[in-house]
Amino acid sequence: MDKLIGAGLALALLAGCASAAPLGNTACAPEGRTGTALTDWRAAGFVTDDADTAAWDLAACLASPDPGLRDGIGYEGLTALLRRGDVSDAVRLRLSARLGSQLSVADAAGVTAPFSALALSEVARTDRVDPFLTDAARADLVEAAAAYLESVSDYRGFDDSEGWRHGVAHGADLAMQLALNPAVDAAGLRRLRAAVGAQIVPAGGHAYVFGEPGRLARVILAIGQRNVFSADDWAGWFAGLADPAPLATWGEAYGSEVTLARVHNLRAFAEAAYIRASLSDAPGVAPISDGALSVLMALY
Structure with a gap:
């Protein structure tokens, strides 16, 4: 603040x-x-x-x-x-x-x-x-x-x-x-x-229901279209999202409402980012498609 x-x-x-x-x-x-x-x-x-x-x-x-x-x-x-x-x-x-x-x-x-x-x-x-x-x-x-x-x-x-x-x-x-x-x-x-x-993934276990993950994904696509960050840079950023810590595995997320909301929000963001990036031929966007897919694979 x-x-x-x-x-x-x-x-x-x-x-x-x-x-x-x-x-x-x-x-x-x-x-x-x-x-x-x-x-x-x-x-x-x-x-x-x-x-x-x-x-x-x-x-x-x-x-x-x-x-x-x-x-x-x-x-x-x-x-x-x-x-x-x-x-x-x-x-x-x-x-x-x-x-x-x-x-x-x-x-x-x-x-x-x-x-x-x-x-x-x-x-x-x-x-x-x-x-x-x-x-x-x-x-x-x-x-x-x-x-x-x-x-x-x-x-x-x-x-x-x-x-x-x-x-x-x-x-x-x-x-x-x-x-x-x-x-x-x-x-x-x-x-x-x-x-x-x-x-x-907002604090407190809030689950998005008003399209927020898609709007957040649009920002990431806009950044990717600038073609400023390397593929390795993007891979590292998405790897941070895919990390289940402090959970040992994403499978443990299904044991509480807060962690279930985390999975829900992250999956919704990754799906939106993957679809948008896959449909774009702008230089710099391919690493976003790859990174979002890696998150989805980790969650599924």
């Missing part, structure tokens, strides 16, 4: 250098819209004459306990503006700081941090498509993303009335966008890979 806070502060300092002028609303009322005006705006594709203010306003919706505002307005609206390339470099920088600082927010509803991570993945994507971060700021963002993914301990996924939290999956989405960025160096990729490794 200290690393997460430190990286967020570093991003905030950089954003402060970009602009000190206030922007927009602090509640979920983008450009003053509420109620049906918001749903109409969404239906119209979030068209606006002031994308910078709208983007800043939409970010406030990410903390809403209302899933319609949080997901359908905040996340979808911010994504639309960012993917159209409508948001300025200065505001993208400020958004990266704002969202990065919110990765450590522990609100009662448990929604601010995971949705900040999800929205931040879209900001990170724009840096890959149209770079705006300095090397130092990008490195801080990598550290913030990795520290957040490692820190997730609220494993709630979807609730019929409360919507999504999905902290691990959203953290993985952020890590994936950074892993795909050619400006992220080998040290950054190694840091992101370590963060993924920390959540493949």
Whole structure:
């Protein structure tokens, strides 16, 4: 958590250098819209004459306990503006700081941090498509993303009335966008890979049921596509996953709920990684297919 806070502060300092002028609303009322005006705006594709203010306003919706505002307005609206390339470099920088600082927010509803991570993945994507971060700021963002993914301990996924939290999956989405960025160096990729490794088998015997292993596997494929690590390096990483310690054998895992969850989660991750890697012809991905298969063979 200290690393997460430190990286967020570093991003905030950089954003402060970009602009000190206030922007927009602090509640979920983008450009003053509420109620049906918001749903109409969404239906119209979030068209606006002031994308910078709208983007800043939409970010406030990410903390809403209302899933319609949080997901359908905040996340979808911010994504639309960012993917159209409508948001300025200065505001993208400020958004990266704002969202990065919110990765450590522990609100009662448990929604601010995971949705900040999800929205931040879209900001990170724009840096890959149209770079705006300095090397130092990008490195801080990598550290913030990795520290957040490692820190997730609220494993709630979807609730019929409360919507999504999905902290691990959203953290993985952020890590994936950074892993795909050619400006992220080998040290950054190694840091992101370590963060993924920390959540493949979550502490406490939690069993994933909301697709988290597949989202984690996407990060590993993105890292593999960068073709930075050797086959031996990947083999060593997967060997660590396949090691049953502290159990003597994987057969012993069938004696308790906690260790059964470990087998379930690891198998789901390895299957997702194996299938995705086997279907890819990208250089650097073959060792992932081999490594994932070695894990599956150990488990079966």
